[in-house]
Amino acid sequence: MEGYKIQIIESLVLIVVLLISSKVLQRIIDKAGMKYTYHKTRIKVIKKVVSLLLSLVFIGVLLLIWGIAPAQLVAYIASLFTVVGIAFLAQWSIVSNITSTLIIFFNHQVNIGDKIVILDKDYQVEGKISDIGIFFIIIKVSENEYVSMPSNVFMQKMVKKIRQ
Known part of the structure; x- marks a missing residue:
């Protein structure tokens, strides 16, 4: 038991750091969501993704504390990344859409409720952003018509925000 005392203390410190980091990141996401008036479901999804990533880092550090060699x-x-990469190779657009949604959430000029024009030479779309989901941007083009656009396509288009 005496030999494990340092590892137990390090593990407890790591748990405290995880809990504090989690709370701080949750507050940062909440503040960003309120500042940019994002939909609650979007904020909830981002919180889950951040929590998952934080948990993976926690598990990795915990394994190092308990003696797993860094090389192993x-x-x-x-x-693991190789297997996941091969599994997602056929579904690359899914990963691309999720990444694009995260970028739109944190760094794009548009918010839900903004009136926009997507400048495209073949098919110009004008309307109001109704929802920004994990995979799609939903644009309300008229009273009963909606256009669904994949997030990665939205990222590749020029978007003009119309002041209301």
């Missing part, structure tokens, strides 16, 4: 951990993570 790197080999395991590389193998």
